[in-house]
Amino acid sequence: MTEATSVSEAQLLSNLLAQHPAEPAALLPVLHAVQDELGFIPPALVPGVAKALGLSRAEVFGVISYYKHFRQSPPGRHLLRLCRAEACQAVGGEALHRHAQARCAGADLTLEDVYCLGLCACGPALQVDETELQGKVSAEAFDALLARLERECSAPDAAPDDADRAEASRAEASTMPERAQPANRTHPLPAGGGRGEGFTEPEQAQPANRTHP
Numbered sequence: 001m002t003e004a005t006s007v008s009e010a011q012l013l014s015n016l017l018a019q020h021p022a023e024p025a026a027l028l029p030v031l032h033a034v035q036d037e038l039g040f041i042p043p044a045l046v047p048g049v050a051k052a053l054g055l056s057r058a059e060v061f062g063v064i065s066y067y068k069h070f071r072q073s074p075p076g077r078h079l080l081r082l083c084r085a086e087a088c089q090a091v092g093g094e095a096l097h098r099h100a101q102a103r104c105a106g107a108d109l110t111l112e113d114v115y116c117l118g119l120c121a122c123g124p125a126l127q128v129d130e131t132e133l134q135g136k137v138s139a140e141a142f143d144a145l146l147a148r149l150e151r152e153c154s155a156p157d158a159a160p161d162d163a164d165r166a167e168a169s170r171a172e173a174s175t176m177p178e179r180a181q182p183a184n185r186t187h188p189l190p191a192g193g194g195r196g197e198g199f200t201e202p203e204q205a206q207p208a209n210r211t212h213p
Contacts, residue, residue: 012037013045017052024053027063031070040071068113075110078149081127085116088123092138096124099139103146108153 016033020026030049034041041064050060064070082097097113104111119125122135128145137145 009038009042009045010048013048017049022052022054024055024059027053027055027060031060031064035070038074040074043072071110077108077153079110079112079129080104081112081114081117081130083115083117083119083123083125084113085120087116087120088125091123093124096137096139096142100142103143107146109146109149 013034016030016037019033020030027049030053031041034045034049043061046057046060046064049055050057053060064072080100082093082100084093084097100111114127117125117127117133119133119135124135124137126134126137126142126145128134128149134141134145
């Protein structure tokens, strides 16, 4: 860690601590706030957290290591959280987990376990970058996801999913029915609605049951 980075992180911690009471009960909110800002909790910040909240370093480290949500090293470019709860295990979650571990090895990705994403009826479930949820994820769907993330990384200036959205739009357009044409009009009306050239006068209805004028 460079000195500049250390100063920046120390200032960030100071700002975050100022938003919480200086007591042990604020530990979890402070740790969440640090990770939300940095993506992980640098071990170098633990002494400052402990001192500000009246805790020992061991107590702070113990909480960080106990909860799987907290990270002590920077995550990869993309964070994938795979559900390992029973409902997802029952529909192929373990096989998907093994496949994901093999596919993510050596990639700039962080694969984490999570226990329930709230998609128990659509397992196996997966969360992408803490913003996107996917259900019924197969090995093929996981590989397609990695291919999509790789495209986004290779073209960082492009909007996410541009290729996928364009393809979906083309598919939707090809299945839409043609717009119905208005009936009983043989020529378009001129601008303004007047009876200009090309107007066709509709036939008048003939009176019924009348033999003499």
